[in-house]
Amino acid sequence: xxxxxxxxxxxxxxxxxxxxxxxxxxxxxxxxxxxxxxxxxxxxxxxxxxxxxxxxxxxxxxxxxxxxxxxxxxxxxxxxxxxxxxxxxxxxxxxxxxxxxxxxxxxxx
Amino acid sequence: xxxxxxxxxxxxxxxxxxxxxxxxxxxxxxxxxxxxxxxxxxxxxxxxxxxxxxxxxxxxxxxxxxxxxxxxxxxxxxxxxxxxxxxxxxxxxxxxxxxxxxxxxxxxxxxxx
Numbered sequence: 327x328x329x330x331x332x333x334x335x336x337x338x339x340x341x342x343x344x345x346x347x348x349x350x351x352x353x354x355x356x357x358x359x360x361x362x363x364x365x366x367x368x369x370x371x372x373x374x375x376x377x378x379x380x381x382x383x384x385x386x387x388x389x390x391x392x393x394x395x396x397x398x399x400x401x402x403x404x405x406x407x408x409x410x411x412x413x414x415x416x417x418x419x420x421x422x423x424x425x426x427x428x429x430x431x432x433x434x435x
Numbered sequence: 436x437x438x439x440x441x442x443x444x445x446x447x448x449x450x451x452x453x454x455x456x457x458x459x460x461x462x463x464x465x466x467x468x469x470x471x472x473x474x475x476x477x478x479x480x481x482x483x484x485x486x487x488x489x490x491x492x493x494x495x496x497x498x499x500x501x502x503x504x505x506x507x508x509x510x511x512x513x514x515x516x517x518x519x520x521x522x523x524x525x526x527x528x529x530x531x532x533x534x535x536x537x538x539x540x541x542x543x544x545x546x547x548x
Binding site: 330334356357359361367368369370371374413415417421422423424425426427428 | 541
């Protein structure tokens with residue numbers, strides 16, 4: 327079966343760095359996505375990786391290793407507004423998105 | 436403002452009733468999707484449409500139906516609601532052939548009693 331694993335909850339301190347991991351087992355691979363979802367709101371797109379390596383976008387970076395079935399989202403200089411759930415999703419061979427349950431990130435002052 | 440509009444934002448419904456969740460987008464995206472989101476679970480695809488006039492079943496289609504008469508509208512119908520359909524429903528769209536970035540509506544919170 328297809329599976330996306332990510333931690334349920336993480337806590338970090340304002341101004342610090344946090345890494346949210348995602349491991350996947352899917353039938354085929356056509357890219358990995360990270361979305362941010364604030365409580366009570368819709369998910370919004372953060373990043374897309376299809377090749378191995380690091381993609382940097384401001385304070386957020388996303389890494390992919392296809393051979394290991396592994397990705398992480400790195401958030402630097404954490405701000406209180408980064409408190410949200412972070413969803414990992416993989417596009418399989420049928421171009422359908424398989425979603426992880428999300429990681430709730432709690433930022434403490 | 437361009438985007439996806441869902442209605443209603445919230446609804447309480449008696450079991451056995453029929454309910455239609457509306458979704459309209461003005462981005463001229465070909466592909467549209469309906470997801471449900473439940474606590475502790477990832478987003479699960481209910482139905483999708485790659486282009487106007489076509490629809491397909493997702494991971495959890497039972498008890499739901501959709502139609503795609505035109506590019507902009509993609510309503511989701513619960514023919515006879517059951518309590519297990521209590522959930523938050525998200526409509527989304529994407530450009531066909533894109534990297535797959537989805538644009539989501541604000542969600543419809545449905546409670547079936």
